[in-house]
Amino acid sequence: MRITLRQLRRLIREYSEYFGSEFMEFKKAHKDGQHPLTAAYENLTELGSGSTRVVFEFTDNKSQVLKVINSPEGSGVDLGGEHHRTQFTKKHMIDSNVWESDLKMQMLYPDIFPRTFEVAPDRSWILAERVDPINRDIFIKMIGLEGEGIKPGYLGNIKLQALIALAIMYFQERKNPGSKSVIDAVGPINENETKTYVMTKNKPGARSTPTSSGSILTKTVVRRLRKMLSDPHMRKIYNAMSELNIPPREFSPKNLGISRISKRLTILDASLWEDHRQL
Secondary structure (H helix, E strand, O other): OOOHHHHHHHHHHHHHHHOOOOHHHHHHHHHHOOOOOHHHHHOOEEEEEEOOOOEOOOOOOOOEEEEEEOOOOOOOOOOOOOOOOOEEHHHHHHHHHHOOOOHHHHOOOOOOOOOOEEEOOOEEEEEEOOEEEOOOHHHHHOOOOOOOOOOHHHHHHHHHHHHHHHHHHHHHHHOOOOOOOHHHOOOOOOOOOOOOOOOOOOOOOOOOOOOOOOOOHHHHHHHHHHHHOHHHHHHHHHHHHHHHHHHHHHHOHHHHHOOOOOOOEEOOOOOOOOOOOOO
16 A cells, blocks of 8 residues: 555644644654753653653643653763662663553553553653652542551551552462461452451451451551452552562552543552563
């Protein structure tokens, strides 16, 4: 099938209108040999930055963002070294984009990671759906712990990390019949369940209970866990974290947001814990 010059120009115009002319200008600059981060700073506005990537927004496209690896031209990272503060290498940064643009992962875990619409051949940048940041209060509410007294600060964060670790462990134990401490304590979670009362295996005459001395699975912890596991989308997130070996520390407001497309809680960075691998 032959495409005429007129048809080609129409396709380019429609493509530009869909993603915006600013993205097209950036893409052209990079294709012409300009360093991706330099091209992004010259054509776009920085929205935020992390250890592995810098995120840029468009004035003519409010649904997508550009994520460029954080290796400035001529820097130690760009030349093959490590980030002076985080010790991430350029490979780690590339892996951030490789993980996020992994179509198989997006199909296995829909609405959990940002959708990707276009990628650079070398994965130095990706065009992804925009995810709005959240604060700690929204985070606490979305994971079902509003009113549970999880206060800000060092101790509150330790409690949160412990609860997230237990939620992940719940799904790990479902795949490992030999270890059922969390599952036994929390009890079955039904798909349509919305109740948040305590439901444990405790029965009159039981020799031991999850609240025995030395156990962290107190009635308060079990109640909080059941709240965290009562939402179907949150269960999908904890299950994905258990299967992808995402550490609990990565499940925090700074690495989460609300998708502008699905309106669901989304994990922003899918790669900080290990090198990319085939799923």
